[in-house]
Amino acid sequence: MKLCILGAGNVATHLATAFVGVGHDVTVWNRNEAGLDMVNSLHNCHSTTRLDFLPKDADVYLISVRDDALNDIAEALRGVLGRTDAIIAHTAGSVALHVLETRFTHCGVLYPMQTFSKTKPLDYSAIPFFIEGKGGAERVLWRLAESVSANVYVADSHQRKTLHIASVFACNFVNHCFAISERILSEANVPFRVMLPLIQETIAKVQIMSPSQGQTGPAVREDHTIMDEHIRMLCDKPIEQEIYKLLSQNIINYK
């Protein structure tokens, strides 16, 4: 397929890499040249900082920008495109299809549920893609996702928002718990890597049992002596202390 990707952030850069990798003809647009560094290092990937220089005959235009910039970029794209039969899709978990529906007949969403950091290579075949589409877009976006991944699903805007918020807990907040752990350890001059076997086992467990079954620690044992001591130890970190109290309370509530 002939694709245009609008944006050059973490998601856009990885999608460009994935799609170029399976032989699609990809052009990436970004507002400034700096963001295009990684894209420009890809073989057979075109790039531009001029929206009006994008090919007019692409099969799919994929808008992958900050959620709060999506509306403006969609409007600008409509301005330069001058055709109504192109498929326009965005990649955002929490943005309804509506933002494109008001402007384009063939519109959709291609949401890759993964954590993307520019410098960390990924196995694209494992990424779950969630597709939504109107006016024939669903079928084309499905084919596009299937060209890189074995895990393609249809999900409407409400389901996708639910997936997104669930992924904030299962990924972004999990990573932040690691970051808090790292900070606590660094103050005692202990390197974070001592936590890795524990983290690996935590994740190995969740592959074979429900997280609610696999819960361990002072909160699920309702060991208030330890919890009170931990809360005292966090007295100079009021937000982390409050996080400790709330998560512990909620672990007890989930029993």
Added chain:
Amino acid sequence: MKLCILGAGNVATHLATAFVGVGHDVTVWNRNEAGLDMVNSLHNCHSTTRLDFLPKDADVYLISVRDDALNDIAEALRGVLGRTDAIIAHTAGSVALHVLETRFTHCGVLYPMQTFSKTKPLDYSAIPFFIEGKGGAERVLWRLAESVSANVYVADSHQRKTLHIASVFACNFVNHCFAISERILSEANVPFRVMLPLIQETIAKVQIMSPSQGQTGPAVREDHTIMDEHIRMLCDKPIEQEIYKLLSQNIINYK
């Protein structure tokens, strides 16, 4: 070595399994017979529900009970033992050596920093053990830990408490974030297993970069439109909503 383990919870049961596995002579005591089921299924592991039936000539007595029961069990053990040259150690992350020091000359701590569920087998060689000891106990406990694991460290009571609180964030709270994610998805009839590729990548990243560098998601992008919508979507879950707000705020604070 000849070992007695007092307790038959998750930690005690796994330590018995590990120590029997490398050829130590292990007897496990537990208050009631029911808790000894797993231990009794081990080859060459003895068990009893009578504290006064424990061998009097063991090299190490390892107390692995709820933190708030530790004091009582230590006192009862002193009553039945009738010798002062035995090494008595506990396995608790957040309990100071002091609780044993007042009663026993040769005392210590052997803290295995891992998440233990009785039914999930473990690779004991990867578990970090943190050792503290007085009166020759440190050397013996080090040898004991080294007989099963390649990761043995010395840590005093303060360092161990720091490790414990850091592990609550890196393991227990991480698992609870998975449990919240599971609950949110279940209400939309989405199975939690769709999250597994995302979770695997989250953990793969933390092996190669600092969690503070690897942070992704709406909070680190300061995308308040999305965060506000997620907070609205959690209106019927006030504690999860508060957790969302606090963790997001702290992700921004850590930038």
